[in-house]
Amino acid sequence: MWCRLLLLVVALVSPVTSDITVPVTNHWNGGFQASACFPITEEMHSWTVTLTFDQPLTSLNAYTADVKETLEGGKVFVLHNKDWNKEEHVGDKLCLDFQGHGTGDIAPVITGTIHAGDGTAAPNTAASTTQHSTSSNNMTPTTHTASTARTTQTAHVTTKPPTHSTTASGPTPAPVYNPNGYPATMTLIREWSEGFTGELVFYPGEDLLGWVVNITFSSPVTGVEAGLGQFYKKSPDGRVFTMVSMPDQGVFKAGQKMRMVFISHFLGNGKAPTATAVLYNMGKDTWKVNPAVTTDTSKYNYNDLLYKSILFYEAQRSGKLPANNRIPYRGDSALNDTGDNHEDLTGGWYDAGDDIKFNFPMAYSVTVLAWGYIMYPEAYKSAGQEDYLLDSIKWPLDYLLKCHTKDEELYVQVGNATKDHAFWGPPEKMIQKRPSFRINSTKPGTDVAMETAAAFAAGSIAFKAKDPSYSTTLLNHAKKLWDFGNKYRELYSNSLPGVSPFYRSNNYTDELCWGSLWLYQATNDLTYLAEAEKYFDPHPASEFSWDDKTVANQVLLYKLRKLDTYKMAVENTFKYWFPGGSSHYTPKGLAYSMEWGSLRHAANLALVALVAADNGIHTLEYRHWAMCQIHYAIGDTGFSYVIGFGDKYPLRPHHRSSSCPFLPAHCGPPMLNLTEPNVHTLYGALVSGPGPDDSYSDVRTNYLYNDVACDYNAGFQSAVAALKSLWLRSEHPEQQNNAKCPYVSGGSDTIIG
Template identity: 50%
Template sequence: MKHVILAVFFLASAARCYDYDKVLRLSLLFYEAQRSGHLPADNRIPWRGDSATTDKGQNGEDLSGGYYDAGDFVKFGFTMASTTTILAWGCLSYKEAYEKANEWENALSAIRWAAEYFIKCHVSDYELYGQVGDFSLDQGFWGRPEDMNMSRPAYKIDKNRPGSDLAGETSAALSAVSILFANIDSNFSTNCLNHAKQLYKFGTQYRGLYHDAIKGAAQYYESTDYGDELTWAASWLYKATNESKYLEDAEYMYMKYRLKERPNEFYYNKKVAGIQMILAQLTNQAEYIEAIQNFCDFNLNVQKRTPKGLLYIDKSGTLCFAANIVFLCLQAADIGVMSTQYREFAREQINYMLGDGGQSYVVGFGENYPQQPHHAASSCEDRPAPCNWDAYRSTKANPQILYGALVSGPDMNDNYKDLREEYIYNEVTLDYNAGFQSAVAGLRLLELQAESEKSQRSYEGGLFNRNWANIFEPNATAVV
């Protein structure tokens, strides 16, 4: 009941209401616009078609599918896996919000699309493809993915060139997916879990940083350590299996890799705050609860903000950093940690992104949304019109609306430039939307709980008044 009453406070305190159902729908459309490979028959993005259908591994393995990372056409396994873990976590936590938005099936489809690709990439116990496409070649092309004709080499980790971070994050993603699908598709769930276990074993037996094996990744998605990913993987495996050995591993590595200190952020390269949160949920131990509270309190009370109140961590992916943080703080609120404050904090940050600061940063949402996201495919006119660097240089809005994409965001002074070439402001990526979408789902669930509680109180109030009247009207019909 306390949880619901707090939800009522949340709803009453909202200064401005946004259609969170619509935001969820649009965000899932963004992921569909990023799909690679053979698109399904129910594809909802009319300007997208089959692309990169012949992506192959070094020995001819089928690596079609998955998601393009950003406005380009490289498939980066590390960030795709991190995205999948956070999306699955949000679905596990806030299913009712997706159902109310009539987007549950689309959410499952988005997550399954990634998981099936990871399974393809895990070609043997100790081999995992972590990238398809060469970024230097990709950057020489501006156009539609359907029109690509450049070489698309594939890069992997193996025993001789390990990547514990990549293996660990992919393991975590597949563990989360296995939980999500356990009562929906048991065979798929089991397959995901088997791969998650194998990848965890790979990551722990053969240690190394994935960008040492996949050289091009270092320039764009460097990993600075792998202890957090292995601990993250062990935590998710325990959640998926309830096997104590995984919790023992997680707690051992938590100490070994000194993960108890307060981090400043949570994103694809830094999983510590997420580990603290999930261990708090799994164990209910004060150590982890205090750690995640320290993280959220720091961001709520100390972390730098823009003049209009947005958390400011870095100039690249400004909104992503803020959204990831408030998603974790919503998770903390759900276990009773500073529930009112953290939920209001989350609403404030997400609503800034949706328009409270005078600018919507979600393409296709609100009255003043980005017109020129840094995204090649959406900058192209309808086929058969040609698309090349002229589209990049155009001063017009992107002809195709990249619905749901969360752009990188403003600078530390709330300044924002809606220009295609200004990728610092207008870049879009898979991981930018993950924590954002999951936080929006959390806020929508709070609205639903508040509405339910309000309805119940209205009913009980009416019931009380009618039964009270029976005292003075003995012949009145009692309400049962």
């Protein structure tokens, strides 16, 4: 479990005592979340917080303060400030959110005390033992070497940078991150009766991609106006002012002098104050994720791929994030998403590198991810990712349930795609109410209704053992949506022209078959199977995607019915895809169907091939081909197209939130066009992929090659789960001496010829 510790400085009307009772804001089996807010009643140049619990904890996580001591067997924790957040002023409020771990479903009684200085308020005990507080999580081997200093409330952020190891600063450039910032002393340029002009010169020893400057005056001033930077806030006493970078002002190279000239006014008749300032880099994130542990000897670490792909979906979350959010640069967002009648439409996933919620591809992604779990649960269990996978798909399922507002009504999109695509910034900055689009009996959408029904049905199967009540809820909604989609026939993009430019549907008969197949698997009601067989399409499929489920229908029908008609359809699809068929192959072996999302299409077909192989269709051949397609994506060419996996991978995905600096520094179109790597690593994301000649351009503006999307990872992740399952069963091509890539043909059951 991860935690978030947030620091928010706000003005209070009057100071109160610093001894407080700390409320528990959330709790679960094995842990809890709490928030300790201390009013500051004296000037502090460093501080210590002591937290006392009525029961022992096994660990406490607080990433923007240092846990220095654990006393009384885990009942008392002593925390010290970081270097960058040590200054607190009278009238401020210091809020620390933290997460504790213990035994059972715990909600302890907590008291907190804050003291100025490095000293601690030792507990009243004659024999207390001290131990260093550590935390471990074998399921999520992520190392927090950085954290964001932000609140989880949209538009309420702090002026403190992420925390890292300390290095010296000064006029000599050193391209090493400095968490203490870069100091400067104001030079007085001009003074008059009520104001003055000052200059600050900083020498950052690292590249800046967004910054914050805190200016501290020796006496109060009424304002700061600067050509470089925008005023963000000031302290209640008028002595500390915070300036933040604008999108076109945030970039400075290591060694480049940064000069800020400003005008300010002081109160009454007097002399201009002196001032010092500190520049903080908000465009540097040293959060690192360690590879997942594996004992497999396979060529690639499938555990790590599953782990990081799930992290990618967590980075795509919209709405109010949970206490166990594992993505430190993400916060609450789009909390004003509502329907036409004020229905709550918060939650779900942002589709790609944008901030839109497109339900058609979202529901498809959930179905495919659930399919991979239903087929290969042992892969997730062995990798230690089962609970995380279920938590991952529950997030969009909960949102889709909200969208099903009536039996014959379903919201299918939130956001104006044209306007939102024009915004280059983190979703946390979106505070406007966004338009929503819904289908109903007068504006039907058979395709999206059936796809959402499929997602609910697949989800009901996935959750049946672990959460029967939730499984029942999903299945009830699946049945009603299936009835709705079957009763009113129309493409949703015809009913709702506003959704057409981005995810326009070309057919709905494949969704009629797909939705019916998933309802049958969830209910065993032969009515659904009969309906699925009505809409069977025997033609070779040129893709498996959010818009075309033809080949997935073929393989599911064969799995369920074992009829040669369905087997032949699957074979014909793969004759189309295999070498010698209609598909183009790159020189290094990628089955290449189209430029935009080339890896997505190959990975999706790899998943279907693996499912077909597990059902006895050309088992060795299909597994061999599928493995080569996935291995192409993860490193066989000497480059991994999965961000954060391997030694060489994309650094500049077309993705807003990971490209932007930490708040409150501004983002914008200038950040899109920078050549520097994204500020944050978008772990686990599969990018679109190379061109037909294996060429690849790691350029943020090139969405054809460097886009990411929820549907890109869905088939890929489930195919990885299938390969992991094969390894566990000792049936992997590597274990069968049938693993040579690039694929030409292989295995004793070849269909090429």
